[in-house]
Amino acid sequence: MEDNKAMVIFQPSGRRGEVPKGVTLIEASRLLGVDIESLCGEKKVCGKCIVRIEEGHFEKYNVVSNMKNVSEWQEEEDKFINEEAKAKGFRLGCVTTVQGDLLIFVPEESRAGKQVVSKAARDIHIDHDPAVKMYYVEVVPPTFEEPTGDFERICREMEKLYGLKDLKLDIHTLRQLPMALRDGDWKVTLSVWMDQEIIRVRPGKVEHAYGIAIDVGTTTVAGYFCDLTTMEVINTVTLMNPQCKYGEDVMARITFHMTTEDGLKRMSDDIIEGLNWLVDQAIQGTYPPKKKKKDE
Ligand code: FES
Structure with a gap:
Protein backbone atom coordinates (compact mmCIF):
# COMPACT_ATOMS: atom_id res chain seq x y z
CA MET A 1 0.00 0.00 0.00
CA GLU A 2 1.26 3.50 -0.80
CA ASP A 3 2.50 5.57 2.17
CA ASN A 4 -0.08 8.25 1.64
CA LYS A 5 -2.97 5.78 1.79
CA ALA A 6 -4.64 3.90 4.62
CA MET A 7 -6.94 0.89 4.80
CA VAL A 8 -10.32 1.81 6.24
CA ILE A 9 -13.09 -0.64 7.09
CA PHE A 10 -16.59 0.46 8.02
CA GLN A 11 -18.83 -1.64 10.20
CA PRO A 12 -21.50 -2.96 10.21
CA SER A 13 -21.56 -2.73 6.39
CA GLY A 14 -18.09 -4.28 6.06
CA ARG A 15 -17.22 -1.87 3.26
CA ARG A 16 -13.51 -1.33 3.04
CA GLY A 17 -10.81 0.08 0.85
CA GLU A 18 -7.82 2.35 0.67
CA VAL A 19 -8.36 6.07 1.10
CA PRO A 20 -5.89 8.97 1.03
CA LYS A 21 -4.56 9.91 4.46
CA GLY A 22 -5.88 13.28 5.61
CA VAL A 23 -9.47 12.86 4.42
CA THR A 24 -12.18 13.16 7.06
CA LEU A 25 -13.99 10.05 8.22
CA ILE A 26 -17.10 11.26 6.35
CA GLU A 27 -15.11 11.74 3.16
CA ALA A 28 -13.65 8.26 3.60
CA SER A 29 -17.15 6.85 4.07
CA ARG A 30 -18.32 8.42 0.82
CA LEU A 31 -15.32 7.12 -1.07
CA LEU A 32 -16.23 3.64 0.11
CA GLY A 33 -19.98 3.94 -0.43
CA VAL A 34 -21.03 4.20 3.21
CA ASP A 35 -23.68 6.76 4.15
CA ILE A 36 -23.04 8.72 7.34
CA GLU A 37 -25.57 11.32 8.41
CA SER A 38 -24.40 14.92 8.02
CA LEU A 39 -27.41 17.11 8.51
CA CYS A 40 -25.38 20.31 8.78
CA GLY A 41 -23.41 19.61 5.61
CA GLU A 42 -20.20 18.99 7.60
CA LYS A 43 -20.32 22.39 9.28
CA LYS A 44 -19.58 20.77 12.66
CA VAL A 45 -22.81 21.93 14.22
CA CYS A 46 -25.30 19.04 14.09
CA GLY A 47 -23.41 16.27 15.86
CA LYS A 48 -25.08 13.62 13.70
CA CYS A 49 -21.90 12.16 12.25
CA ILE A 50 -20.55 10.47 15.37
CA VAL A 51 -18.72 7.20 14.76
CA ARG A 52 -16.60 4.90 16.92
CA ILE A 53 -12.99 4.01 16.26
CA GLU A 54 -12.42 0.36 17.12
CA GLU A 55 -9.07 -0.44 18.69
CA GLY A 56 -7.07 -3.60 18.23
CA HIS A 57 -5.63 -5.97 15.68
CA PHE A 58 -8.34 -7.24 13.40
CA GLU A 59 -7.03 -10.38 11.85
CA LYS A 60 -9.87 -10.80 9.43
CA TYR A 61 -8.85 -7.58 7.73
CA ASN A 62 -5.22 -7.70 8.76
CA VAL A 63 -5.32 -4.17 10.17
CA VAL A 64 -4.29 -2.58 13.42
CA SER A 65 -6.77 0.15 14.25
CA ASN A 66 -6.21 2.59 17.09
CA MET A 67 -6.67 6.19 18.15
CA LYS A 68 -3.18 7.07 16.93
CA ASN A 69 -4.46 6.53 13.42
CA VAL A 70 -6.83 9.47 13.58
CA SER A 71 -6.17 13.19 13.96
CA GLU A 72 -6.07 14.90 17.35
CA TRP A 73 -9.16 15.74 19.33
CA GLN A 74 -10.76 19.03 18.26
CA GLU A 75 -12.66 21.35 20.56
CA GLU A 76 -15.76 21.20 18.29
CA GLU A 77 -16.13 17.58 19.38
CA ASP A 78 -16.60 18.56 23.05
CA LYS A 79 -20.10 19.80 22.26
CA PHE A 80 -21.32 16.39 21.15
CA ILE A 81 -19.11 13.77 22.76
CA ASN A 82 -18.70 13.55 26.55
CA GLU A 83 -15.66 12.16 28.36
CA GLU A 84 -17.15 8.70 28.73
CA ALA A 85 -17.97 8.40 25.02
CA LYS A 86 -14.59 9.88 24.11
CA ALA A 87 -12.89 7.16 26.14
CA LYS A 88 -14.86 4.56 24.18
CA GLY A 89 -13.46 5.88 20.92
CA PHE A 90 -16.33 8.05 19.65
CA ARG A 91 -15.32 10.85 17.27
CA LEU A 92 -17.04 13.39 15.06
CA GLY A 93 -16.84 12.16 11.47
CA CYS A 94 -16.64 15.56 9.79
CA VAL A 95 -13.78 16.76 12.00
CA THR A 96 -11.59 13.71 12.49
CA THR A 97 -9.20 12.75 9.72
CA VAL A 98 -7.69 9.44 8.69
CA GLN A 99 -4.01 9.12 9.59
CA GLY A 100 -3.60 5.36 9.36
CA ASP A 101 -5.50 2.07 9.14
CA LEU A 102 -8.88 2.12 10.83
CA LEU A 103 -11.87 0.00 11.66
CA ILE A 104 -14.80 2.35 12.15
CA PHE A 105 -18.20 1.46 13.56
CA VAL A 106 -21.12 3.60 12.38
CA PRO A 107 -23.89 3.57 15.02
CA GLU A 108 -27.49 3.19 13.86
CA GLU A 109 -28.33 6.84 14.60
CA SER A 110 -25.45 8.06 12.42
CA ARG A 111 -26.44 6.03 9.38
CA ALA A 112 -28.03 7.92 6.53
CA GLY A 113 -29.57 6.52 3.42
CA LYS A 114 -32.58 4.80 2.13
CA GLN A 115 -34.81 4.47 5.12
CA VAL A 116 -38.38 4.08 3.97
CA VAL A 117 -40.32 6.99 5.36
CA SER A 118 -43.77 6.00 6.37
CA LYS A 119 -46.16 8.14 4.39
CA ALA A 120 -49.61 6.79 3.78
CA ALA A 121 -51.17 6.75 0.35
CA ARG A 122 -53.51 9.67 0.02
CA ASP A 123 -55.89 11.04 -2.49
CA ILE A 124 -54.03 13.67 -4.38
CA HIS A 125 -55.00 15.50 -7.48
CA ILE A 126 -52.56 15.02 -10.33
CA ASP A 127 -53.14 16.94 -13.53
CA HIS A 128 -53.45 14.61 -16.46
CA ASP A 129 -50.60 15.83 -18.59
CA PRO A 130 -48.10 12.99 -18.94
CA ALA A 131 -44.98 13.34 -21.08
CA GLY A 204 -54.84 -3.00 -31.52
CA LYS A 205 -56.35 -0.74 -28.91
CA VAL A 206 -54.39 -0.56 -25.66
CA GLU A 207 -56.58 0.74 -22.86
CA HIS A 208 -54.27 1.08 -19.88
CA ALA A 209 -51.02 2.87 -19.25
CA TYR A 210 -49.16 3.56 -16.06
CA GLY A 211 -46.98 6.41 -14.97
CA ILE A 212 -45.38 7.78 -11.87
CA ALA A 213 -45.57 11.33 -10.51
CA ILE A 214 -42.53 12.11 -8.39
CA ASP A 215 -42.31 14.71 -5.66
CA VAL A 216 -38.69 15.39 -4.70
CA GLY A 217 -38.74 17.06 -1.30
CA THR A 218 -35.78 18.20 0.77
CA THR A 219 -36.25 15.34 3.20
CA THR A 220 -38.62 12.91 1.54
CA VAL A 221 -39.03 11.74 -2.03
CA ALA A 222 -42.46 10.37 -2.85
CA GLY A 223 -43.63 8.51 -5.93
CA TYR A 224 -47.31 8.24 -6.86
CA PHE A 225 -47.80 5.34 -9.22
CA CYS A 226 -50.90 6.08 -11.29
CA ASP A 227 -53.20 4.46 -13.77
CA LEU A 228 -52.95 7.14 -16.44
CA THR A 229 -56.36 6.35 -17.87
CA THR A 230 -58.23 7.04 -14.61
CA MET A 231 -55.50 9.04 -12.81
CA GLU A 232 -56.09 6.79 -9.82
CA VAL A 233 -53.07 6.52 -7.51
CA ILE A 234 -52.54 2.78 -7.15
CA ASN A 235 -49.38 2.79 -5.06
CA THR A 236 -47.45 5.35 -3.05
CA VAL A 237 -43.80 4.79 -2.31
CA THR A 238 -41.44 6.97 -0.34
CA LEU A 239 -37.78 7.28 0.35
CA MET A 240 -35.61 9.49 2.53
CA ASN A 241 -33.95 11.89 0.09
CA PRO A 242 -30.48 10.35 -0.31
CA GLN A 243 -29.06 13.88 -0.56
CA CYS A 244 -29.82 14.39 3.16
CA LYS A 245 -26.37 13.12 3.98
CA TYR A 246 -24.89 16.22 2.32
CA GLY A 247 -26.94 18.59 4.46
CA GLU A 248 -30.39 18.91 5.93
CA ASP A 249 -31.43 21.99 4.01
CA VAL A 250 -30.97 23.26 0.50
CA MET A 251 -28.38 25.86 1.51
CA ALA A 252 -26.16 23.20 3.08
CA ARG A 253 -26.36 21.16 -0.13
CA ILE A 254 -25.56 24.17 -2.30
CA THR A 255 -22.55 24.80 -0.07
CA PHE A 256 -21.49 21.18 -0.46
CA HIS A 257 -21.71 21.55 -4.22
CA MET A 258 -19.71 24.79 -4.20
CA THR A 259 -16.98 23.50 -1.93
CA THR A 260 -16.59 19.97 -3.28
CA GLU A 261 -15.10 19.33 -6.68
CA ASP A 262 -17.55 16.66 -7.82
CA GLY A 263 -20.24 17.55 -5.27
CA LEU A 264 -22.96 18.21 -7.83
CA LYS A 265 -22.31 14.95 -9.64
CA ARG A 266 -22.39 12.96 -6.42
CA MET A 267 -25.67 14.50 -5.34
CA SER A 268 -27.11 14.00 -8.81
CA ASP A 269 -26.00 10.35 -8.95
CA ASP A 270 -27.52 9.73 -5.52
CA ILE A 271 -30.94 11.12 -6.39
CA ILE A 272 -31.01 9.24 -9.71
CA GLU A 273 -30.16 6.01 -7.93
CA GLY A 274 -32.87 6.79 -5.37
CA LEU A 275 -35.47 7.46 -8.06
CA ASN A 276 -34.66 4.22 -9.87
CA TRP A 277 -35.10 2.37 -6.59
CA LEU A 278 -38.41 4.16 -6.02
CA VAL A 279 -39.74 3.18 -9.46
CA ASP A 280 -38.74 -0.44 -8.83
CA GLN A 281 -40.55 -0.41 -5.49
CA ALA A 282 -43.68 1.09 -7.04
CA ILE A 283 -43.80 -1.61 -9.68
CA GLN A 284 -42.99 -4.49 -7.36
CA GLY A 285 -45.67 -3.33 -4.94
CA THR A 286 -48.38 -3.62 -7.58
CA TYR A 287 -47.42 -6.81 -9.32
CA PRO A 288 -48.73 -10.04 -7.79
CA PRO A 289 -45.94 -11.68 -5.79
CA LYS A 290 -43.96 -14.12 -7.87
CA LYS A 291 -44.84 -17.70 -7.04
CA LYS A 292 -42.00 -19.98 -6.05
CA LYS A 293 -41.46 -23.05 -8.13
CA LYS A 294 -42.19 -26.30 -6.32
CA ASP A 295 -38.63 -27.52 -6.18
CA GLU A 296 -37.17 -24.16 -5.05
S1 FES B 1 -21.40 17.82 12.93
FE1 FES B 1 -22.77 17.90 11.29
S2 FES B 1 -21.85 16.60 9.87
FE2 FES B 1 -20.50 16.52 11.52
Whole structure:
Protein backbone atom coordinates (compact mmCIF):
# COMPACT_ATOMS: atom_id res chain seq x y z
CA MET A 1 0.00 0.00 0.00
CA GLU A 2 1.26 3.50 -0.80
CA ASP A 3 2.50 5.57 2.17
CA ASN A 4 -0.08 8.25 1.64
CA LYS A 5 -2.97 5.78 1.79
CA ALA A 6 -4.64 3.90 4.62
CA MET A 7 -6.94 0.89 4.80
CA VAL A 8 -10.32 1.81 6.24
CA ILE A 9 -13.09 -0.64 7.09
CA PHE A 10 -16.59 0.46 8.02
CA GLN A 11 -18.83 -1.64 10.20
CA PRO A 12 -21.50 -2.96 10.21
CA SER A 13 -21.56 -2.73 6.39
CA GLY A 14 -18.09 -4.28 6.06
CA ARG A 15 -17.22 -1.87 3.26
CA ARG A 16 -13.51 -1.33 3.04
CA GLY A 17 -10.81 0.08 0.85
CA GLU A 18 -7.82 2.35 0.67
CA VAL A 19 -8.36 6.07 1.10
CA PRO A 20 -5.89 8.97 1.03
CA LYS A 21 -4.56 9.91 4.46
CA GLY A 22 -5.88 13.28 5.61
CA VAL A 23 -9.47 12.86 4.42
CA THR A 24 -12.18 13.16 7.06
CA LEU A 25 -13.99 10.05 8.22
CA ILE A 26 -17.10 11.26 6.35
CA GLU A 27 -15.11 11.74 3.16
CA ALA A 28 -13.65 8.26 3.60
CA SER A 29 -17.15 6.85 4.07
CA ARG A 30 -18.32 8.42 0.82
CA LEU A 31 -15.32 7.12 -1.07
CA LEU A 32 -16.23 3.64 0.11
CA GLY A 33 -19.98 3.94 -0.43
CA VAL A 34 -21.03 4.20 3.21
CA ASP A 35 -23.68 6.76 4.15
CA ILE A 36 -23.04 8.72 7.34
CA GLU A 37 -25.57 11.32 8.41
CA SER A 38 -24.40 14.92 8.02
CA LEU A 39 -27.41 17.11 8.51
CA CYS A 40 -25.38 20.31 8.78
CA GLY A 41 -23.41 19.61 5.61
CA GLU A 42 -20.20 18.99 7.60
CA LYS A 43 -20.32 22.39 9.28
CA LYS A 44 -19.58 20.77 12.66
CA VAL A 45 -22.81 21.93 14.22
CA CYS A 46 -25.30 19.04 14.09
CA GLY A 47 -23.41 16.27 15.86
CA LYS A 48 -25.08 13.62 13.70
CA CYS A 49 -21.90 12.16 12.25
CA ILE A 50 -20.55 10.47 15.37
CA VAL A 51 -18.72 7.20 14.76
CA ARG A 52 -16.60 4.90 16.92
CA ILE A 53 -12.99 4.01 16.26
CA GLU A 54 -12.42 0.36 17.12
CA GLU A 55 -9.07 -0.44 18.69
CA GLY A 56 -7.07 -3.60 18.23
CA HIS A 57 -5.63 -5.97 15.68
CA PHE A 58 -8.34 -7.24 13.40
CA GLU A 59 -7.03 -10.38 11.85
CA LYS A 60 -9.87 -10.80 9.43
CA TYR A 61 -8.85 -7.58 7.73
CA ASN A 62 -5.22 -7.70 8.76
CA VAL A 63 -5.32 -4.17 10.17
CA VAL A 64 -4.29 -2.58 13.42
CA SER A 65 -6.77 0.15 14.25
CA ASN A 66 -6.21 2.59 17.09
CA MET A 67 -6.67 6.19 18.15
CA LYS A 68 -3.18 7.07 16.93
CA ASN A 69 -4.46 6.53 13.42
CA VAL A 70 -6.83 9.47 13.58
CA SER A 71 -6.17 13.19 13.96
CA GLU A 72 -6.07 14.90 17.35
CA TRP A 73 -9.16 15.74 19.33
CA GLN A 74 -10.76 19.03 18.26
CA GLU A 75 -12.66 21.35 20.56
CA GLU A 76 -15.76 21.20 18.29
CA GLU A 77 -16.13 17.58 19.38
CA ASP A 78 -16.60 18.56 23.05
CA LYS A 79 -20.10 19.80 22.26
CA PHE A 80 -21.32 16.39 21.15
CA ILE A 81 -19.11 13.77 22.76
CA ASN A 82 -18.70 13.55 26.55
CA GLU A 83 -15.66 12.16 28.36
CA GLU A 84 -17.15 8.70 28.73
CA ALA A 85 -17.97 8.40 25.02
CA LYS A 86 -14.59 9.88 24.11
CA ALA A 87 -12.89 7.16 26.14
CA LYS A 88 -14.86 4.56 24.18
CA GLY A 89 -13.46 5.88 20.92
CA PHE A 90 -16.33 8.05 19.65
CA ARG A 91 -15.32 10.85 17.27
CA LEU A 92 -17.04 13.39 15.06
CA GLY A 93 -16.84 12.16 11.47
CA CYS A 94 -16.64 15.56 9.79
CA VAL A 95 -13.78 16.76 12.00
CA THR A 96 -11.59 13.71 12.49
CA THR A 97 -9.20 12.75 9.72
CA VAL A 98 -7.69 9.44 8.69
CA GLN A 99 -4.01 9.12 9.59
CA GLY A 100 -3.60 5.36 9.36
CA ASP A 101 -5.50 2.07 9.14
CA LEU A 102 -8.88 2.12 10.83
CA LEU A 103 -11.87 0.00 11.66
CA ILE A 104 -14.80 2.35 12.15
CA PHE A 105 -18.20 1.46 13.56
CA VAL A 106 -21.12 3.60 12.38
CA PRO A 107 -23.89 3.57 15.02
CA GLU A 108 -27.49 3.19 13.86
CA GLU A 109 -28.33 6.84 14.60
CA SER A 110 -25.45 8.06 12.42
CA ARG A 111 -26.44 6.03 9.38
CA ALA A 112 -28.03 7.92 6.53
CA GLY A 113 -29.57 6.52 3.42
CA LYS A 114 -32.58 4.80 2.13
CA GLN A 115 -34.81 4.47 5.12
CA VAL A 116 -38.38 4.08 3.97
CA VAL A 117 -40.32 6.99 5.36
CA SER A 118 -43.77 6.00 6.37
CA LYS A 119 -46.16 8.14 4.39
CA ALA A 120 -49.61 6.79 3.78
CA ALA A 121 -51.17 6.75 0.35
CA ARG A 122 -53.51 9.67 0.02
CA ASP A 123 -55.89 11.04 -2.49
CA ILE A 124 -54.03 13.67 -4.38
CA HIS A 125 -55.00 15.50 -7.48
CA ILE A 126 -52.56 15.02 -10.33
CA ASP A 127 -53.14 16.94 -13.53
CA HIS A 128 -53.45 14.61 -16.46
CA ASP A 129 -50.60 15.83 -18.59
CA PRO A 130 -48.10 12.99 -18.94
CA ALA A 131 -44.98 13.34 -21.08
CA VAL A 132 -45.95 10.17 -22.94
CA LYS A 133 -49.49 9.82 -24.29
CA MET A 134 -51.19 7.00 -26.15
CA TYR A 135 -53.08 7.49 -29.40
CA TYR A 136 -55.27 4.93 -31.11
CA VAL A 137 -55.17 4.95 -34.90
CA GLU A 138 -56.86 2.93 -37.64
CA VAL A 139 -55.43 3.12 -41.13
CA VAL A 140 -56.61 1.89 -44.52
CA PRO A 141 -54.42 -0.97 -45.80
CA PRO A 142 -52.22 -0.13 -48.79
CA THR A 143 -53.25 -1.24 -52.25
CA PHE A 144 -51.57 -1.28 -55.65
CA GLU A 145 -53.48 1.88 -56.46
CA GLU A 146 -52.58 3.57 -53.17
CA PRO A 147 -49.23 2.12 -52.04
CA THR A 148 -48.25 4.81 -49.49
CA GLY A 149 -45.79 3.56 -46.82
CA ASP A 150 -46.87 2.56 -43.30
CA PHE A 151 -45.28 5.51 -41.55
CA GLU A 152 -46.78 8.03 -43.95
CA ARG A 153 -50.22 6.47 -43.42
CA ILE A 154 -49.85 6.73 -39.66
CA CYS A 155 -48.70 10.36 -39.87
CA ARG A 156 -51.63 11.26 -42.08
CA GLU A 157 -54.12 9.79 -39.59
CA MET A 158 -52.40 11.36 -36.58
CA GLU A 159 -52.65 14.78 -38.16
CA LYS A 160 -56.26 14.24 -39.21
CA LEU A 161 -57.45 12.82 -35.87
CA TYR A 162 -55.27 14.58 -33.31
CA GLY A 163 -53.66 17.50 -35.12
CA LEU A 164 -50.14 16.17 -34.52
CA LYS A 165 -47.71 17.09 -37.31
CA ASP A 166 -44.09 16.28 -38.11
CA LEU A 167 -43.93 13.21 -35.90
CA LYS A 168 -40.58 11.47 -35.67
CA LEU A 169 -39.64 7.93 -34.80
CA ASP A 170 -36.33 6.19 -34.50
CA ILE A 171 -35.17 3.12 -36.37
CA HIS A 172 -36.12 0.70 -33.56
CA THR A 173 -39.71 1.92 -33.45
CA LEU A 174 -39.88 2.04 -37.23
CA ARG A 175 -39.03 -1.66 -37.27
CA GLN A 176 -41.98 -2.41 -34.94
CA LEU A 177 -44.44 -0.58 -37.15
CA PRO A 178 -45.12 -2.96 -40.11
CA MET A 179 -45.61 -5.99 -37.86
CA ALA A 180 -47.76 -4.13 -35.33
CA LEU A 181 -50.00 -2.76 -38.08
CA ARG A 182 -50.54 -6.18 -39.62
CA ASP A 183 -50.92 -7.98 -36.27
CA GLY A 184 -53.49 -5.40 -35.21
CA ASP A 185 -55.44 -5.60 -38.48
CA TRP A 186 -54.36 -2.03 -39.34
CA LYS A 187 -55.26 -0.72 -35.90
CA VAL A 188 -52.47 0.34 -33.55
CA THR A 189 -51.87 2.27 -30.36
CA LEU A 190 -48.96 4.67 -30.49
CA SER A 191 -47.07 5.96 -27.46
CA VAL A 192 -45.94 9.47 -28.30
CA TRP A 193 -43.42 11.47 -26.29
CA MET A 194 -44.27 15.16 -25.86
CA ASP A 195 -46.52 14.91 -28.91
CA GLN A 196 -43.34 14.86 -31.00
CA GLU A 197 -41.88 11.40 -31.23
CA ILE A 198 -43.47 7.96 -31.53
CA ILE A 199 -41.60 5.76 -29.08
CA ARG A 200 -43.71 2.60 -29.16
CA VAL A 201 -46.23 0.93 -31.44
CA ARG A 202 -48.57 -1.78 -30.21
CA PRO A 203 -51.16 -3.70 -32.21
CA GLY A 204 -54.84 -3.00 -31.52
CA LYS A 205 -56.35 -0.74 -28.91
CA VAL A 206 -54.39 -0.56 -25.66
CA GLU A 207 -56.58 0.74 -22.86
CA HIS A 208 -54.27 1.08 -19.88
CA ALA A 209 -51.02 2.87 -19.25
CA TYR A 210 -49.16 3.56 -16.06
CA GLY A 211 -46.98 6.41 -14.97
CA ILE A 212 -45.38 7.78 -11.87
CA ALA A 213 -45.57 11.33 -10.51
CA ILE A 214 -42.53 12.11 -8.39
CA ASP A 215 -42.31 14.71 -5.66
CA VAL A 216 -38.69 15.39 -4.70
CA GLY A 217 -38.74 17.06 -1.30
CA THR A 218 -35.78 18.20 0.77
CA THR A 219 -36.25 15.34 3.20
CA THR A 220 -38.62 12.91 1.54
CA VAL A 221 -39.03 11.74 -2.03
CA ALA A 222 -42.46 10.37 -2.85
CA GLY A 223 -43.63 8.51 -5.93
CA TYR A 224 -47.31 8.24 -6.86
CA PHE A 225 -47.80 5.34 -9.22
CA CYS A 226 -50.90 6.08 -11.29
CA ASP A 227 -53.20 4.46 -13.77
CA LEU A 228 -52.95 7.14 -16.44
CA THR A 229 -56.36 6.35 -17.87
CA THR A 230 -58.23 7.04 -14.61
CA MET A 231 -55.50 9.04 -12.81
CA GLU A 232 -56.09 6.79 -9.82
CA VAL A 233 -53.07 6.52 -7.51
CA ILE A 234 -52.54 2.78 -7.15
CA ASN A 235 -49.38 2.79 -5.06
CA THR A 236 -47.45 5.35 -3.05
CA VAL A 237 -43.80 4.79 -2.31
CA THR A 238 -41.44 6.97 -0.34
CA LEU A 239 -37.78 7.28 0.35
CA MET A 240 -35.61 9.49 2.53
CA ASN A 241 -33.95 11.89 0.09
CA PRO A 242 -30.48 10.35 -0.31
CA GLN A 243 -29.06 13.88 -0.56
CA CYS A 244 -29.82 14.39 3.16
CA LYS A 245 -26.37 13.12 3.98
CA TYR A 246 -24.89 16.22 2.32
CA GLY A 247 -26.94 18.59 4.46
CA GLU A 248 -30.39 18.91 5.93
CA ASP A 249 -31.43 21.99 4.01
CA VAL A 250 -30.97 23.26 0.50
CA MET A 251 -28.38 25.86 1.51
CA ALA A 252 -26.16 23.20 3.08
CA ARG A 253 -26.36 21.16 -0.13
CA ILE A 254 -25.56 24.17 -2.30
CA THR A 255 -22.55 24.80 -0.07
CA PHE A 256 -21.49 21.18 -0.46
CA HIS A 257 -21.71 21.55 -4.22
CA MET A 258 -19.71 24.79 -4.20
CA THR A 259 -16.98 23.50 -1.93
CA THR A 260 -16.59 19.97 -3.28
CA GLU A 261 -15.10 19.33 -6.68
CA ASP A 262 -17.55 16.66 -7.82
CA GLY A 263 -20.24 17.55 -5.27
CA LEU A 264 -22.96 18.21 -7.83
CA LYS A 265 -22.31 14.95 -9.64
CA ARG A 266 -22.39 12.96 -6.42
CA MET A 267 -25.67 14.50 -5.34
CA SER A 268 -27.11 14.00 -8.81
CA ASP A 269 -26.00 10.35 -8.95
CA ASP A 270 -27.52 9.73 -5.52
CA ILE A 271 -30.94 11.12 -6.39
CA ILE A 272 -31.01 9.24 -9.71
CA GLU A 273 -30.16 6.01 -7.93
CA GLY A 274 -32.87 6.79 -5.37
CA LEU A 275 -35.47 7.46 -8.06
CA ASN A 276 -34.66 4.22 -9.87
CA TRP A 277 -35.10 2.37 -6.59
CA LEU A 278 -38.41 4.16 -6.02
CA VAL A 279 -39.74 3.18 -9.46
CA ASP A 280 -38.74 -0.44 -8.83
CA GLN A 281 -40.55 -0.41 -5.49
CA ALA A 282 -43.68 1.09 -7.04
CA ILE A 283 -43.80 -1.61 -9.68
CA GLN A 284 -42.99 -4.49 -7.36
CA GLY A 285 -45.67 -3.33 -4.94
CA THR A 286 -48.38 -3.62 -7.58
CA TYR A 287 -47.42 -6.81 -9.32
CA PRO A 288 -48.73 -10.04 -7.79
CA PRO A 289 -45.94 -11.68 -5.79
CA LYS A 290 -43.96 -14.12 -7.87
CA LYS A 291 -44.84 -17.70 -7.04
CA LYS A 292 -42.00 -19.98 -6.05
CA LYS A 293 -41.46 -23.05 -8.13
CA LYS A 294 -42.19 -26.30 -6.32
CA ASP A 295 -38.63 -27.52 -6.18
CA GLU A 296 -37.17 -24.16 -5.05
S1 FES B 1 -21.40 17.82 12.93
FE1 FES B 1 -22.77 17.90 11.29
S2 FES B 1 -21.85 16.60 9.87
FE2 FES B 1 -20.50 16.52 11.52
